[in-house]
Amino acid sequence: MTKTTAENIWKAVGKIRRSAPLVHNITNYVVMNTTANALLALGASPVMAHAEEEVREMVGLAGALVVNLGTISAPWARAARIAMEEAEKRKTPVVFDPVGAGATSYRTDTYRELVTSFPPSIIRGNASEIMALAGAAAAATKGVDSTSSSRDALEAAAALAGELGGAVCVSGETDYIIGRGSKVRIENGHPLMARITGLGCAASALCGAFAAVEPDPVAAAAGAMAVLGIAGEEAAEKASGPGSFQYRLLDALHLLDEETIRRRLKAADDR
Amino acid sequence: MTKTTAENIWKAVGKIRRSAPLVHNITNYVVMNTTANALLALGASPVMAHAEEEVREMVGLAGALVVNLGTISAPWARAARIAMEEAEKRKTPVVFDPVGAGATSYRTDTYRELVTSFPPSIIRGNASEIMALAGAAAAATKGVDSTSSSRDALEAAAALAGELGGAVCVSGETDYIIGRGSKVRIENGHPLMARITGLGCAASALCGAFAAVEPDPVAAAAGAMAVLGIAGEEAAEKASGPGSFQYRLLDALHLLDEETIRRRLKAADDR
């Protein structure tokens, strides 16, 4: 079903730029600024809101909800729960980013409780995080960085997708997106992407933008990963380190056009 | 009275650079870093503090207080209340930024309660926010982005200024600053300013720096909007997207000189 082609990705980017969907982020302190800028650079409209008093109402305005408790604490976990419940009621797509799952039991347990109570449309994490969230015994994490390759987490991702029903994206040198009966591989990106903080979080935020305009969660996640990876390649060409890479990545997302996607996309629909 | 001339704006910038006034910000997570940097680039000295235990004492050290509850929650609203009360007592100028007013009733109600209890020297928001804060029925907001032009909010701004007594600034393609009996129009700026997050918040922070050295709130707000718009024009000339625009804007604020203000200022005192 899913067709991860430049044409389809470009169509979704066009929809995002034309409709500027509101993406409601309950996200961590480290990346609030940079993910808001990544969403703006792509063409979406970000809002960050986490008060229990208002998240329900904010979800009602949004085209997608992105939950990322990377700097978790109890009030944020409560707000995420309320927002995810509301999103489920409204059939608003939810992207869940299990930052640092496996690092502490508080994170793993909180995340696990949230995703099993309100199964997200898309879960995106690195290999360690996906394995920890799936309950895989082999999961090993180092703070928020993965100690495994994305390939190692394929089984865990498939199990999670089977259990919860949405798309599961394992990002790494190769990104895998797995849904019921479909699997996409994206091989775009650049090593400098691991040298600045929050690019995984930006990927999840862009999944939110795509999910707001693209109903198939596998296609939405694949589009987001491809677009970020391609922008990363563009940025890396002229960067002389992680600092210049970071601003060039925003420029590249802003300047992204169909020709660039067509030329750079390295995607495969495996079935 | 107000004379929005390059000479007057440059005088205020000089005062900021010489005295480096401490600007106490109770501001949102998304923009803490970028507004601190904007204040430093202009020449002011930023401090971010929001604990109920210390805001009163911090206000006592500051030349201005900037309140921006863009990622609102109950403890921050309580801290804002204490700080605004203390600022009123000390006659320290307060800038209030009603980020996302109209998006949720929690925001609108909290903001409304704060500004009516402790009328700020300057309120700065986009059209939707000013209309929502003024209670205008037509207010429509999309998260934190305006769906109206600044012109649409002129009546609401005048009502708010009349009710609360300070200056009300509606920012947009044209910025309007309205006080009792005075109105200034600023037409500086660049479309890229809407493509990075937090420039409205930076504008409010700069209003704080100007308010610390300039007693007339209309003149202070006009100076801040002009300076940010001019720096934005300078930055946009060499930027290739929102990423490079963002760092060039800080450079431009830092390099700002009288000649540049004189050459670029597009201001009109309407009365």
Add this chain to the structure above:
Amino acid sequence: MTKTTAENIWKAVGKIRRSAPLVHNITNYVVMNTTANALLALGASPVMAHAEEEVREMVGLAGALVVNLGTISAPWARAARIAMEEAEKRKTPVVFDPVGAGATSYRTDTYRELVTSFPPSIIRGNASEIMALAGAAAAATKGVDSTSSSRDALEAAAALAGELGGAVCVSGETDYIIGRGSKVRIENGHPLMARITGLGCAASALCGAFAAVEPDPVAAAAGAMAVLGIAGEEAAEKASGPGSFQYRLLDALHLLDEETIRRRLKAADDR
């Protein structure tokens, strides 16, 4: 004992790059993103975590703990206490940054209570902060910026180092690092470093990375201050303001090599 030579500093950088130690930061909202990026650019692996429910477990994974309550509030102070207690138990090095000590009594008292209960390996602050933390009567602070030169705080730093036993670093135009029986002066750096927010915080974070691989706290702090100062000099050469300086600093940390350290290092071991 300590030998602040290019060779020793380069060895420590090599260890950081090879082992990528996990540095657990309980740090302020303003600098979370930029300090994470500074740690990544140097080669360390940052994690930001502050929930009381998980800090103990996270400390257990980390090579160093950095505590910086620059946007202090009660829950963060409680988390810092738990984390510092756990670090003491595990003999994990702790870096403490007393941001804004002296500005409010809440900060000064909280910091004082923490460092006397769990003496850190390294305390790093500007002159005002170190004087306030040492209880020096002459301490004067302006928000989070120092109003004294680092030289003025030497006595306070020595008293603090004598009382608590670790290394105390006073940063400024000249950085002094004082331990029991040793004193190092570093004269690297550039005035633009004071024009962007959070470089003091980045210095403390880098102290954490060095402390994770270098057991002598004076040598660890000296290495961190030297490396940041040298990267600042490199960045300033091509920067046209604080915005471009900021991204070039990350690039310079990433590109840092032995030859650059050798050429630029201005350190003296005074005894």
